[in-house]
Amino acid sequence: MKKIINMRRAAGDFAENKDIAKKLRIEKIMPALSKGNEVILDFDGVSGATQSFIHALVSDPIRELKNIALDNLAYKNANDDIREIISIVYRYMQESLSGSSEDE
Amino acid sequence: MKIFLSNQGNLRNFKSFVESLDLSNPEKLEITTHDKWVTVHPANLVVTAALAIQVGKGNTEIIGELPETGRYLDRMGLYELTKTFSPFIFNKKEEAGRFVPIKIIKTSEDQSRFITDMVPLLHLSEKNARVVKYIIGELVRNVLEHSFTENGAIVAAQYYKKTNRVSIGICDNGIGIWKSLNTYWHPKMDIDAIKLALTPGITGTTRKEGGTSENAGAGLFFIKSMAKITRNYFVIYSGRGEYTLLKYKKRIKGMPRLYADPSRDPHSETNTVPNFQGTLVAVDISLDETKELNELLVSIGEVYDKAIRERKRERYKKPRFI
Numbered sequence: 001m002k003k004i005i006n007m008r009r010a011a012g013d014f015a016e017n018k019d020i021a022k023k024l025r026i027e028k029i030m031p032a033l034s035k036g037n038e039v040i041l042d043f044d045g046v047s048g049a050t051q052s053f054i055h056a057l058v059s060d061p062i063r064e065l066k067n068i069a070l071d072n073l074a075y076k077n078a079n080d081d082i083r084e085i086i087s088i089v090y091r092y093m094q095e096s097l098s099g100s101s102e103d104e
Numbered sequence: 105m106k107i108f109l110s111n112q113g114n115l116r117n118f119k120s121f122v123e124s125l126d127l128s129n130p131e132k133l134e135i136t137t138h139d140k141w142v143t144v145h146p147a148n149l150v151v152t153a154a155l156a157i158q159v160g161k162g163n164t165e166i167i168g169e170l171p172e173t174g175r176y177l178d179r180m181g182l183y184e185l186t187k188t189f190s191p192f193i194f195n196k197k198e199e200a201g202r203f204v205p206i207k208i209i210k211t212s213e214d215q216s217r218f219i220t221d222m223v224p225l226l227h228l229s230e231k232n233a234r235v236v237k238y239i240i241g242e243l244v245r246n247v248l249e250h251s252f253t254e255n256g257a258i259v260a261a262q263y264y265k266k267t268n269r270v271s272i273g274i275c276d277n278g279i280g281i282w283k284s285l286n287t288y289w290h291p292k293m294d295i296d297a298i299k300l301a302l303t304p305g306i307t308g309t310t311r312k313e314g315g316t317s318e319n320a321g322a323g324l325f326f327i328k329s330m331a332k333i334t335r336n337y338f339v340i341y342s343g344r345g346e347y348t349l350l351k352y353k354k355r356i357k358g359m360p361r362l363y364a365d366p367s368r369d370p371h372s373e374t375n376t377v378p379n380f381q382g383t384l385v386a387v388d389i390s391l392d393e394t395k396e397l398n399e400l401l402v403s404i405g406e407v408y409d410k411a412i413r414e415r416k417r418e419r420y421k422k423p424r425f426i
Contacts, residue, residue, distance in 0.1 A: 012216060014219060014234075016241030017216050018245060018249075019212045025317070050238055050241045051320070051323065052245055052320075052323055055318075056317065059314065059317060059320065081398045081401060084405060085401060088401065089320075091405070091409050092314060092409060092412050093314050095313070095409070095416065096313035096416075
């Protein structure tokens, strides 16, 4: 099953409100991924996002669910800025995952 | 307390402004200005506003006769935080300046509204608006999340036509950076805490690589880097510490090199300025030098990745050579 989240409707033109990111993560993204569903975050109409927002949205799914999140989260209509921020978060989260027990 | 607003209120001279602060007698605040000319950067303005809010309107006054340029203090909303009646008369509806007067933001909803409302006031292009939104979004959120103040984030911004630059100041009178980082990082002095806060991957909420579900420790590094790439000043003041990223000289060709360690950047630092209970972050962004946000992010992201990898390697167990 696919769950599509309309980011413009949830976070507005510029995605910076981390409270909204946290709510989406807890109420929609994590439950859907945990059930094995694909989650599509549709950024149509969103002009930008902060790194903090994207971190609050997807870092926990990557940390907790690892490949389940990496394989089943997808981003639609993300512009170049948003793609770059998502890529940065993906890189440092995966970097932190390898051997993370040492870091606790 | 006493604040003097001079005729040289820019980030280059911010350290002098801070050194001139008299923070004794914290029950009242007296603001004076240069008698011929007042130039106020949003950074100076929001520090003044934060102290005015701390002591209360009834205990804050603007003293002496102000020059005509003092009108700016009224336009930026400073008089509203004092018991002094403004001598300046102007029709607020007719204002055509490109500035964002002092605004207090207490919730994330306030923040989102402010970001939406603010950009039209500065009349920025879509490209430049994204950079400014990004900076305000990250800095205000830092205050709301880490400062533990009831007074919120105090924000002001100004567009300067002559230099085609946007200047932003964000201040709070919360717990300060040292206290915010002390739980996990134990910085020795305020300036150590400031430099830790500027280091990629350092957050006050954990020592874990990758941060927590809410924080990664990237925000200030990203913004300092944006200032460096656009060849501008960036300032943090908290407690007795003050750090100024110096302007990268125009005659040096090519994109300024970014460093994870803020000590490697051309900067000035001190840990002997008057003890400010809170945090000020200010940045200038030259619109002529501003690349697409995407280009900035690519450059910053590369340095961020490298810094995280290197810090992680530092924790690897070393071979035992006997």
